[in-house]
Amino acid sequence: MRSTMPPTTPKTEDDGMSMALVLAMPSETKLFTSLGFQMSTFKVSEYPNQRFYSVHKNLLTQIGGKLKKQAKDLRQSQLIEIPNVDPQIFGFLVDYLYRDTVQTVKIDSNSIEQHTTLTNLCVYYAFLERMQVRYKLLNKVMDSIQDGFCITGTMPDPEFCKSIFANTTPDSQLRKFGVACAAAGFLQSNTTSEQLVAFLKDEEFAYGFLDALRWLDRDVDPRWEDFQVE
Numbered sequence: 001m002r003s004t005m006p007p008t009t010p011k012t013e014d015d016g017m018s019m020a021l022v023l024a025m026p027s028e029t030k031l032f033t034s035l036g037f038q039m040s041t042f043k044v045s046e047y048p049n050q051r052f053y054s055v056h057k058n059l060l061t062q063i064g065g066k067l068k069k070q071a072k073d074l075r076q077s078q079l080i081e082i083p084n085v086d087p088q089i090f091g092f093l094v095d096y097l098y099r100d101t102v103q104t105v106k107i108d109s110n111s112i113e114q115h116t117t118l119t120n121l122c123v124y125y126a127f128l129e130r131m132q133v134r135y136k137l138l139n140k141v142m143d144s145i146q147d148g149f150c151i152t153g154t155m156p157d158p159e160f161c162k163s164i165f166a167n168t169t170p171d172s173q174l175r176k177f178g179v180a181c182a183a184a185g186f187l188q189s190n191t192t193s194e195q196l197v198a199f200l201k202d203e204e205f206a207y208g209f210l211d212a213l214r215w216l217d218r219d220v221d222p223r224w225e226d227f228q229v230e
Contacts, residue, residue: 035059040071044082044090051087052079059097065132085127092124102140105148118148119160125174126167135229142173146223155181155223158195165205173227176212179205180222183212 036058044051060068070080082090095101103124105117125141149155156164156178164178186196186209200206216222 040074040080042080042082042090044085044087046084046086049087051090053087053090053094055094055097062097063093063133063137065134067131067133086123089120089124089127092120093128096137096140102137102144104144105151107151111152114148114152118145118152121145121148122164122174123167126164126172129169129172129174138173139228142177142227142229145174145177146227149223155185158182158185158198161185162198162202162205165202165208170204173229175208177222177225177227179208180212180216180225180227183209183216184220184222187213187216 035056038057039054040057040060042053042055044053055071057071060071067080074080092103095103103117103121105114105121109117121141121144125138125145128138128141161178161182165175168175168178200209
């Protein structure tokens with residue numbers, strides 16, 4: 001496997017609101033020339049959970065995008081709010097910044113845990129796309145998603161594919177992967193006529209679905225195809 005699952009920060013409950021101030025510096029960190037002294041504090045929330053993360057600005061420079069810009073534009077004392085994002089998902093990014101780790105599906109986990117990890121990885125990928133991070137991390141997460149479906153011996157089911165489509169942008173590699181998996185399921189007779197009709201009701205999804213059918217054949221497995229960002 002490419003990485004190991006990092007330990008998670010325990011949550012504390014307060015009237016139904018999960019809150020923790022996390023100084024994102026685990027004992028085993030990546031080796032950088034200098035972490036520097038400037039920090040950015042993020043308030044990450046998705047009801048009913050909320051968590052605060054303090055991250056070195058120099059690390060945010062490594063991934064670029066919106067998070068780097070927000071950290072650069074605001075004073076150190078100002079909070080950067082990240083609404084409608086599960087704090088656990090943002091924690092995946094913190095683990096990557098300090099430990100160079102990406103979550104993976106464990107072969108010895110039960111099917112529920114494996115499905116949860118795959119769902120979280122897809123949510124994480126979509127979040128990273130919205131934050132416009134550099135391609136290196138996106139590609140690592142995509143590798144982990146494809147590896148995860150190989151480990152489980154499954155492909156995204158039609159509803160999973162539709163959910164991926166609804167939460168990604170038109171040029172998203174994750175969206176292309178989801179649509180390709182939907183097309184592969186149809187070619188392998190794993191898609192019912194009712195599911196096919198549901199696909200084609202969404203004009204944008206139908207276009208991507210039919211486009212995938214043009215290059216896929218029964219012997220092509222999307223889990224092994226290249227969906228890297230260049």
